[in-house]
Amino acid sequence: xxxxxxxxxxxxxxxxxxxxxxxxxxxxxxxxxxxxxxxxxxxxxxxxxxxxxxxxxxxxxxxxxxxxxxxxxxxxxxxxxxxxxxxxxxxxxxxx
Amino acid sequence: xxxxxxxxxxxxxxxxxxxxxxxxxxxxxxxxxxxxxxxxxxxxxxxxxxxxxxxxxxxxxxxxxxxxxxxxxxxxxxxxxxxxxxxxxxxxxxxxxxxxxxxxxxxxxxxxxxxxxxxxxxxxxxxxxxxxxxxxxxxxxxxxxxxxxxxxxxxxxxxxxxxxxxxxxxxxxxxxxxxxxxxxxxxxxxxxxxxxxxxxxxxxxxxxxxxxxxxxxxxxxxxxxxxxxxxxxxxxxxxxxxxxxxxxxxxxxxxxxxxxxxxxxxxxxxxxxxxxxxxxxxxxxxxxxxxxxxxxxxxxxxxxxxxxxxxxxxxxxxxxxxxxxxxxxxxxxxxxxxxxxxxxxxxxxxxxxxxxxxxxxxxxxxxxxxxxxxxxxxxxxxxxxxxxxxx
Numbered sequence: 001x002x003x004x005x006x007x008x009x010x011x012x013x014x015x016x017x018x019x020x021x022x023x024x025x026x027x028x029x030x031x032x033x034x035x036x037x038x039x040x041x042x043x044x045x046x047x048x049x050x051x052x053x054x055x056x057x058x059x060x061x062x063x064x065x066x067x068x069x070x071x072x073x074x075x076x077x078x079x080x081x082x083x084x085x086x087x088x089x090x091x092x093x094x095x096x
Numbered sequence: 097x098x099x100x101x102x103x104x105x106x107x108x109x110x111x112x113x114x115x116x117x118x119x120x121x122x123x124x125x126x127x128x129x130x131x132x133x134x135x136x137x138x139x140x141x142x143x144x145x146x147x148x149x150x151x152x153x154x155x156x157x158x159x160x161x162x163x164x165x166x167x168x169x170x171x172x173x174x175x176x177x178x179x180x181x182x183x184x185x186x187x188x189x190x191x192x193x194x195x196x197x198x199x200x201x202x203x204x205x206x207x208x209x210x211x212x213x214x215x216x217x218x219x220x221x222x223x224x225x226x227x228x229x230x231x232x233x234x235x236x237x238x239x240x241x242x243x244x245x246x247x248x249x250x251x252x253x254x255x256x257x258x259x260x261x262x263x264x265x266x267x268x269x270x271x272x273x274x275x276x277x278x279x280x281x282x283x284x285x286x287x288x289x290x291x292x293x294x295x296x297x298x299x300x301x302x303x304x305x306x307x308x309x310x311x312x313x314x315x316x317x318x319x320x321x322x323x324x325x326x327x328x329x330x331x332x333x334x335x336x337x338x339x340x341x342x343x344x345x346x347x348x349x350x351x352x353x354x355x356x357x358x359x360x361x362x363x364x365x366x367x368x369x370x371x372x373x374x375x376x377x378x379x380x381x382x383x384x385x386x387x388x389x390x391x392x393x394x395x396x397x398x399x400x401x402x403x404x405x406x407x408x409x410x411x412x413x414x415x416x417x418x419x420x421x422x423x424x425x426x427x428x429x430x431x432x433x434x435x436x437x438x439x440x441x442x443x444x445x446x447x448x449x450x451x452x453x454x455x456x457x458x459x460x461x462x463x464x465x466x467x468x469x470x471x472x473x474x475x476x477x478x479x480x481x482x483x484x485x486x487x
Binding site for chain 2: 004005006007008009012013014015016017018019021
């Protein structure tokens, strides 16, 4: 039999409740990604729209002022690329 | 000691809920509803019951509000029947899955179509597998007593599951019966205030009812299954404790008639009392007959039921519901599973009777007995009394 469970039923909290608040930040949603956003710094005007539209709230400004996704969380949904007014973001296949 | 008065059974249940000092009652106030929540709304309006009464727009919302209030740590009650219970369906699984000890009365009534407001078990049998504890009462006093017990059972830290107290619609809910209303002090001594184990609390935030990924959903469901099974000794303990405190004793499974009789009737709910009279009359006529009455339906009291049927060669199982296309009706089906493969297992005769308020009388039970012992009553899901050109 294949082992698929993450824990024994006896170890689950009452009603499978989550007792540690904010532990969603431990969930590596980046695992879901098949496409990765790639930024063309020549086209980027640092407007921050990509960060505002990101459903994962994982895009933040780096030291140079560019907006970069945290790939631990980025699901590769492509909303940032779709919303960018300067078409500075393109979605490229993982590993390319 | 409490006083004995004549009271409509719905109002007696409302008294029990008042005595249990619930914090929240959420209910859809019109058909299919009973006088239970109507009376409770009067108590709240008059200040006789210090509770929030939430008159919602549907039973779906009634159960949703009950869930939310229970998650906030309140002692919660609601009541419904037939289509109302059906409308609650999706939320019922959430309440048990989140381990919320909501107590609900179901005045068992038939489901449409055709439209019926009368009694059968069609509503509750569609909710067999919701993960709630389920108990059936046979009379008004029992409905009141089991309501008090239900809060104590559901809220027990070894249980923490919702519980349904079933009582037959109209046959019990709208009938005036003599009932003993316990004193406040007696109930307070029996039923302690509810102390939730886990609740929504801004000082100690938790997530209740999160997503269950395939890697843990099976384990989460196993937890509920285990909790339902583990509730049986607590139900027994609470009923025994109630018996000691109030001198009215209830078992998970009851027996009457001849001990070790060859033929046993199996009943659940108020038909049990009609059947008792038939059994007494049959015994007086020299019949070899007894009766086993199922009080606790979920978890099913397997050992107690088997012990209560020791020596029986034939069980005549009365179901008040039709399961179209099934091998047989739900209670008979349960008992066939229970006895399958056991040595000396009795023959199980499945009789469907009393649908949509059709009377089942002492004469009917006596006729069932005569047909059963002469071998005319056999097989699966015979619909008793159905009018047909073939008969």
